[in-house]
Amino acid sequence: MRYRSKAAARGSPAWMTTFADLMAVLVVFFVMLYTMSTIDNERYQKLAESLRQVLGPSVVQEDTPQAAPTVVDLEGPAPTPEQEVHDDLPPADPEHTDTAEILEALQEALAEELAAGDVELGEGEDGVLLRFPEQAAFALGSKEISEPFVPVLDRVAGVLADTPGLIRVSGHTDDIPIRSDRFRSNFELSTARAISVVHILKDAGITPERLIAQGHGETRPLAPNETPEQRARNRRVDVHLVDAAD
Template sequence: MAQPVKTAARAAESKLHNKQKEQQVETAGMMRWLLTYADMITLMLALFIILFAMSTISRVKVQAFAKSVSGGFNNVWSINQPPNGGSNGQQSFGANANIPTLQRELQRYVQKNQLQHQVQIRVKRHNLVVTLLSDQSFYNSGSARLRPQTLKILDTVAGFLKKTANPIRVEGNTDNVPIRTVRYPSNWELSTARAVNVVRYLVEQDGIEPTRIAAAGYGKFHPRVSNATAAGRKENRRVDIVILNRNDIPQPTARTDRFIRATKKPAPHPSIKPTGKS
């Protein structure tokens, strides 16, 4: 009787032991799965930390890029800022005047004073261009000396230029008729002298900031129309006052800078006899 009891007890103990071992094996398997899961979670956490760090760096880079771009476009007109009323019948546009508004005001001035055949206002490549057609009303043939009619118009144009902070480039142009004089050996010199004289007057007489204005002479090489007719040549003889919409004004050369600063008032040019009309 005792032997069967011992056998049954031993069997029960063995069964319990086996069950405990099975539970241990099962628990160990579950632990291995948990370790794998924990490793995966750790790796994902590390990945998200890296992605967050990269996104932060990218944001900083983007902010730096945006700052550099905005710095390069400090003088771009704002199309959202409305003009304020000004004096002398003109509107005050502030430092961020927009091109369409300024264009309308200049066109209104041209029409009011019936200057359509002498002054043209247009937009070219987002820049506002005020064209002085260089016929006898602005310059004598073969001369760069500004005539009184020109000075009056420049004084008015300067009033508009002062209401912007945009850089300005004054461009001299001629037709294709050659000129050979002591003062102007070619149309290069004549076109440059005309542009420089306009710059000098705007700076020295009208108070335009010299750091935002420059002169350029293009000779016969930037015609608006064909030079085949007298009317075409007349249209190509011009000075363009270009109000730039970005800060790409070229630095003046030492020679041009000395020429502009040489005198406080524009010096009259001596009479010359040109060989051609430019």
């Protein structure tokens, strides 16, 4: 007759039974997750609640799975065909396309101002050039266009609205540093003046996409800044009609 030892008679420890049951539950849980292609939020919450009751609140987190972050589009959504902006947006059927025609139309519209010296007109390196001296269009050190000069810009806009090409508005000052709480430098003053002219042209009917505002401060003088007359000539706003047809 064979006798079993006392250790064999006792069998496995009692905790092994509980541990084996827990392992079986976990195996079933992971097999279920593997076989499910997707888990919607409602099913996830029900499953989490069931596991929380069996395994304790620390096993299952409350948060639902989060979607992966997407790449940020720094350029924004693509414009629709109606919103696309082109480099050169002339009117559909411009009335004035030749440089000589444009100059003639501006001469007729600004005959009085040209005779008085309040406006200068000619051809620049890149197209038609209009020049407005400070004394005609602005108060000293101000960006606000004088009221009598607004109708002049309206007439300019009336001609340029019927032409092709971009319109570049450039502000210029003399070399005396500005002393103003409103402007930190001549660059700010010249840019602010160019923007003021751009707003008048836009409000008078020029397509905004054709307008460019620039400020050059004292960096592009027409004459040496040695006398009050020379400095007055350097304080100006230039309007270039760029790439006008020859």
